[in-house]
Amino acid sequence: MKNLLKYFKGSAVIFAILAPLSMILEVSMDLLHPTLLSNIIDIGVAEANINYILKVGAYMIIVSILAVIGGVLCSFFASAASMRLAEDLREAIFKKVNSLSFMEIDKLKTASLITRLTNDVTQVQQMFNMALRAAVRSPLMAIGGIIMAVRLSLNLSTIFAVSIPIIIIGIIIILKKSMPLFIKVQNKLDDINLVMRENILGVRVIKSFNLEEKQKERFNKKNKELTVSSIASQNMNLVLSPFTQFIMNLSVVVVLWFGGRMVSYQTLELGKIMAFVNYMIQIMHSTVMVINLMMNFSRAKASADRINEILNMASSIKEKEDAKKLEGYDIEFRNVYFKFNEESENVLEDISFSIKEGERIGIIGPTGSGKSTIISLIPRLYDIYKGEILIGGINVKELKLKELRDNIGIVLQESLLLSGDIEGNIRFGNNFATFKEIEKSAKDAQAYEFINKKKNKYKEKVEQRAKNLSGGQKQRLSIARTLVRNPKILIMDDASSALDMKTQSKLHEAIKNRDDGATIITIAQRISAVMASDKIIVLDEGRISAIGSHDELIRNNEIYRTIAVSQLGEEVLSNV
Known part of the structure; x- marks a missing residue:
C-alpha cells in the first residue's frame, strides 16, 4: 500500500494535509461537549443559575458550529485528495500497460486489466478517502x-x-482471516468481467449458434461464485461491529453500575457520570469507525497488491542509454530463434534472410507457421532470445525504439478502428497529416470511393468497434491509416483478406507505385497477394522452407506449389 503513496503529488498533497488539520478542529470541539454538559448539570442546574446555563449553552452552540465547519472541510479535502490519487493511479496504470512489450501484455487478461483500472483503483480511492478522515x-x-x-x-x-x-485482539484475528477472502473476491470479479466481455464482443457468434442458454449458465456460475466469495468475506468482517458494540455496551453498563454507587456515596457528581458515559459512547463510535477503516483497508490492500503487480512489472524490451539512430533500411535476420516464454517450444528456428531497401517481399505458409511472429520482431514488439535482427546494419536492440517504430508501418490482421469519424481514424496514423495526404492515402488504400459515398464523407461517424462498417471497409481504412505515416518499412499482415481479387489487385498496384520507396513486406494466405513480390519466403513449422520468386517456388518447393494449385488451379503449373 505504501508504494502507492508516491502518487500523492501536487494539489493532492496539500488536500491530504488540510484534511486531518480540519478534522483536528472537529474532534477538539466534539471533546468539549460532554464537559460543557457536565458543567451545566453540576453547576448551572445544581445551583439553579440560569445565567450560567445560558452562557455555557451559547458556548456549546459555537462549539457545534466549529465542529460542523471542521467536518465539512475535512470531507471536502479528503475527497479531493483521494480523487486526485485515483486519477494519477489510473494514468500510471494506463501508461505502464502501454509501455509493456507484447511478452508482458500476453500474460495479462483484458478483463483483469479493466478491473484493476476501475474497481481496484476505486477501492484504493475509497480507503484513502476514509483514512484521511477516520484515521485522524x-x-x-x-x-x-x-x-x-x-x-x-x-x-x-x-x-x-x-x-x-x-477489542484490539478481536480485530487482529478477524482481519487476518479476511484478507485472503478479499483477494479471492477481486479474482472472481476478474472472471465475471471476462465472461461479460466475451459475451458482448461475441454476441453475433453466440446468437448464430443459439448458445444464449449455455452462456447464461456460464455467467450464472461465475456470478454465484462471486456472490459466495463476497458473502464469505463480508461475514467475517461483519462479526467485528457487533463484537465491538457488545464489549463497549457492557462497559457502559459497568460504568453506570459503579458510577451510580459513587453518586449515592457522594464521591462523584451526576453530571460527571453523564459526561463519562458520553465519552464512552464517543470512544465506542471511534472504535467502530476504526473497524470500518480496517475493513476498507483489508479490501483496499488486496486491490493495491493487484495494482502494484502492474506498476512493478518491468518491460522485457529496454532501450540502451547509448541507443543509435537508423542509418538505413535494409533488413537482415541472422539465425533467429524465438519462443514466447522460457517454458514454451520454439516458434521460430534458425531464420535467416535479407531484404534490400525498397524491395517487395512476400511471406506465405500454412497456418501457425510463424508468419505474423516474424513481422512482430522487426519493430521489437517481441525480443528474440537467440540470433540477430539488423536494420541498416545495426542490431535492432541497439536502436532507439521511437525512431525504429516511427519508420515502420504495420497493418495487422485485426482491423481495429477507434470510435470517432473516418478522418480521425486515418489521421491516427499521422496527427500532422494534411487533408490532401489523408485523401491520397485513402485513394491508395482503395477507400476513397466508399468514403465519398457516405453522407458526411470523411466526417462520417465510426461507431464503437466500427460496427457500422463492413470487414472490407475496415481493412481499407486500416491500410489508409498506415499509409498516411509514409513509413520506410511497410508491413501488411494478411491485411487484404476481406477484399475481393479485383480490389486487392488495385491495392497492391497502388502501393507499389507510391513514390516513397518503402520496403514492402506482405504476409498473406492468398498466392495472388504475394506472387508479384521480388521474392517470397515460404515458412513451415517455424522454419524457412524456401526463398525465391513465384516461378522458382512453383518449380522447386512442394509447399508453395500445393498452395498455388489449391488456390489458382492446375493451370498455374502450365504457365511456368
Whole structure:
C-alpha cells in the first residue's frame, strides 16, 4: 500500500494535509461537549443559575458550529485528495500497460486489466478517502475521550484497561482471516468481467449458434461464485461491529453500575457520570469507525497488491542509454530463434534472410507457421532470445525504439478502428497529416470511393468497434491509416483478406507505385497477394522452407506449389 503513496503529488498533497488539520478542529470541539454538559448539570442546574446555563449553552452552540465547519472541510479535502490519487493511479496504470512489450501484455487478461483500472483503483480511492478522515478522527477521539474520562474519574477509567485490549485482539484475528477472502473476491470479479466481455464482443457468434442458454449458465456460475466469495468475506468482517458494540455496551453498563454507587456515596457528581458515559459512547463510535477503516483497508490492500503487480512489472524490451539512430533500411535476420516464454517450444528456428531497401517481399505458409511472429520482431514488439535482427546494419536492440517504430508501418490482421469519424481514424496514423495526404492515402488504400459515398464523407461517424462498417471497409481504412505515416518499412499482415481479387489487385498496384520507396513486406494466405513480390519466403513449422520468386517456388518447393494449385488451379503449373 505504501508504494502507492508516491502518487500523492501536487494539489493532492496539500488536500491530504488540510484534511486531518480540519478534522483536528472537529474532534477538539466534539471533546468539549460532554464537559460543557457536565458543567451545566453540576453547576448551572445544581445551583439553579440560569445565567450560567445560558452562557455555557451559547458556548456549546459555537462549539457545534466549529465542529460542523471542521467536518465539512475535512470531507471536502479528503475527497479531493483521494480523487486526485485515483486519477494519477489510473494514468500510471494506463501508461505502464502501454509501455509493456507484447511478452508482458500476453500474460495479462483484458478483463483483469479493466478491473484493476476501475474497481481496484476505486477501492484504493475509497480507503484513502476514509483514512484521511477516520484515521485522524478515530485515534484522536478515542485518545482524547480516554484522557477526558480519566480526568473525570480515574477509578471508572480502569474499565478501558480490560475492554480495549479485548477489542484490539478481536480485530487482529478477524482481519487476518479476511484478507485472503478479499483477494479471492477481486479474482472472481476478474472472471465475471471476462465472461461479460466475451459475451458482448461475441454476441453475433453466440446468437448464430443459439448458445444464449449455455452462456447464461456460464455467467450464472461465475456470478454465484462471486456472490459466495463476497458473502464469505463480508461475514467475517461483519462479526467485528457487533463484537465491538457488545464489549463497549457492557462497559457502559459497568460504568453506570459503579458510577451510580459513587453518586449515592457522594464521591462523584451526576453530571460527571453523564459526561463519562458520553465519552464512552464517543470512544465506542471511534472504535467502530476504526473497524470500518480496517475493513476498507483489508479490501483496499488486496486491490493495491493487484495494482502494484502492474506498476512493478518491468518491460522485457529496454532501450540502451547509448541507443543509435537508423542509418538505413535494409533488413537482415541472422539465425533467429524465438519462443514466447522460457517454458514454451520454439516458434521460430534458425531464420535467416535479407531484404534490400525498397524491395517487395512476400511471406506465405500454412497456418501457425510463424508468419505474423516474424513481422512482430522487426519493430521489437517481441525480443528474440537467440540470433540477430539488423536494420541498416545495426542490431535492432541497439536502436532507439521511437525512431525504429516511427519508420515502420504495420497493418495487422485485426482491423481495429477507434470510435470517432473516418478522418480521425486515418489521421491516427499521422496527427500532422494534411487533408490532401489523408485523401491520397485513402485513394491508395482503395477507400476513397466508399468514403465519398457516405453522407458526411470523411466526417462520417465510426461507431464503437466500427460496427457500422463492413470487414472490407475496415481493412481499407486500416491500410489508409498506415499509409498516411509514409513509413520506410511497410508491413501488411494478411491485411487484404476481406477484399475481393479485383480490389486487392488495385491495392497492391497502388502501393507499389507510391513514390516513397518503402520496403514492402506482405504476409498473406492468398498466392495472388504475394506472387508479384521480388521474392517470397515460404515458412513451415517455424522454419524457412524456401526463398525465391513465384516461378522458382512453383518449380522447386512442394509447399508453395500445393498452395498455388489449391488456390489458382492446375493451370498455374502450365504457365511456368
